[in-house]
Amino acid sequence: MKKGTTKLMALLLTGAMALTLAACGGTGEGQGASSESNAVQESGNASTGEAPAENPGGERQKITVAVYNRDNVPASEGSIIDNRWTRWIQENAPVDVEFIAIPRWESGEKYNALFASNTAPDLIEEFGVDNMNTFYTNGLLMPLNDVIDQYSTTYKQLLTDYPALESFLTKEDGQMYTFGVVNKSSSNHYLIVRTDWLENLDLEVPKTTEDFVEVCKAFTNDDPDGNGQNDTLALSYAGVMNSLIRAMYGGMGSWMDDWYKADPAGQSTEIKYHWEHAQAAIAMMEELYDAGCVSKDYATDTGTQAQQDFLNGKLGFLGLNGGKGAVLNILTNLKANNPDATIKAIPLPVSEFGAFQPAGGGYLQSNAAINADCEHPEAVMAYIDWLNTPETLLTLKYGGDTYSQIDPVTGAYVPKDQDVFSTEVAYNGDMYMTASGILDPYVDVLKFDESKPLEKTAKEIVIEADGYYLDPSRIFYQLKTKPSLPSDLALIQANIGTQIDDAYTKAILDENYTVEQAMADAQKIFSDAGGEKITEYLNEWYANNNGFIEPNAEMLPNYLK
């Protein structure tokens, strides 16, 4: 019997392997449509030294590389791990690359499964800082300093040109465990308002949080759309709006991030949980909720319903992320439903704690790492070096001259045919996520077609928003190094985090549960679970690590250069 089982297993395995081999065989064929596309001429901005990755000659080493699967590859193009761009990379990269698909929204789970089964890729690509920290704490990532010193060319140059990047990436033990990128600072989270509603009610753009509350009440009660019905609300707390409201009070991301923040006014460097910020934010959220200005069902919404309500003319404010592209998308859909609607992005209302900025596209980002079990780190390094050349970046991002050309008027590098570009190029964004955005000389030029009225309006909104959201006189919090907590502290944080979140939400929704009660409960949860241990750890970490980057007014203009 036992023997039979073994045989059967052997048979099954052989079958599976045959299939795998067949699948691999397919990748070699087919012509990479853009393999002949030449690199675009230099425009002087690419400051990194020209050191095209060398082909070591002879046999190419083979590496496996992660790529996010967002289910956005058109059927005609194949799959995310086998398409014209993976083939182009296989033909042009200095090493032999095999891609491994990582589902974008379950990346943590997928990586854990891959690590557990010893099949994680050599090059790990992951945006999630917390996930990367978990891999690091578990010893799954390779220290990179030696690898970079010995083998790197263009990436090493990048570290020399932007010393902030190295200190940003360096961990407690003086080693870098992740690769990073340097991007142009860009706006990402937008606070969008219906300007036609403001005009109808003769209201100003809210400057302070008190104004914001007033405008919200007016949007709810004073029939801003003038249809004679009481059918409008101000906002929903689902999705990005939650982050925006917290940002007004100097908090970012999840509620737990209040912890990491030093004194927002820059007076003290002590790290602690800023209860008073959270309390002010919750109090305002409760006031608006009780005044009936907020979608009642926001707690069961992930943000989709909020966006839909905004597009249907039910809401006056919307929290939007995704930067430029999302603005055009929202504008197009809103105008389709209601041609008279007008919108713009406004700076975050100023609270008693100061004027803050919403989350932006990071200037520095850490998003790739080498698997500790990787046998050829030098091959992975060669691949990273090759990615960080303008030629590679421009070909992957714009499809090279095959798909794009320089617009004589705007100077932007634009698709020759937008439809073809959308189908054949646009899906490959995650393949070059570890190439620094500053290597792209065209990155500043907005890709809007001004001959179309909607795109012209969208461009105006974005330019105005960039003016607000990148204004260095306001306080930024999105750029900061977060240490990885040891796993026992990470557990405390996970336990506290959800409970405190729940108490806050309950304070907003439940009439019989006051903000003061919620704050008292939250603080009790915090101290009972040992939250002070984390505070101590963080303070010690920041005291011993000068690599802690906190942006301030002096640093920002440099980011924007």
Next chain:
Amino acid sequence: MNRGVKRRKWKRSFPLMILFLPVIAYYVVFKFLPMFGVIMAFQDYNIRKGFLESPFVGFKYFRLIFSTPAILRVIQNTLVLGITRFLIGIPFPILLALMLNEIKRERFKKLSQTCVYLPHFLAWTIVGGMVINLFSQDTGMINGITKFFTGETYPYLYSEGSWLAIYFGSGIWKETGFSAIIYLAALTGVDTELYDAASIDGASRIRQIIHVTIPAIMPTIIINMILSVGSSVNVGFDQIYVLTNATVNNISDVISTYVYRVGLEQMQFSLTSAMGLFQSVLGMTLVLLTNHLAKRADASLW
């Protein structure tokens, strides 16, 4: 001679054996081998080192479980929700089966039977979406009705009592029809002469149900109870995950959702294995206990 018979028997059953192999392989690979993973609960499991090299830490994680209020709360929620759902869930399939059994018109019976067990085949994501739409405060139908009568809407999904009712109610709505099938099958086995005798003695329909039908299906009821008591501490992930929200989390966060959030997303494998093991031991104890009680009623499973 004897050998000849044996060989013939072997030869005859050989194809069946081959058919049986995948089933054995399934049990070995997916049920028995993973049991060794329990060892993680007693180790500081590191994904790189694996089972063989991760250091043993004894009962460290079990001590951690019983000293962390947040985790104890999760275990408490699991027990309360699981056992309540189990107790509430017992009578409904039986009642439904009895009701269906009393329907005399064959076509109507078939039709209603199909209708009531259909929800079983819907995924929780779908049912959850329906439930949330139905009870939502802005647009939900139930709140439309509530508003018509009381003038105000009620946060059904955001207050603990009504959320529990929705949680148990949706579970019953989805699964009752399907669970009733086993009782219906038991009912067809009841000797019709018993009913005839009872009606000659002047027993009404209700009396017949109480004194003939229920005693006849009692063994089935008890076996069913023993089988499901074990899984009562194993509150399923999907239903909670789709129905929960931040206001009711402190009663709805159960072991399965906690394991998903903390174990998978934060790599706390040892801790969550320890929780899983604890949950299984509890389930096993409950099964043994119920079986012991049932033995007294002469209806035990083994």
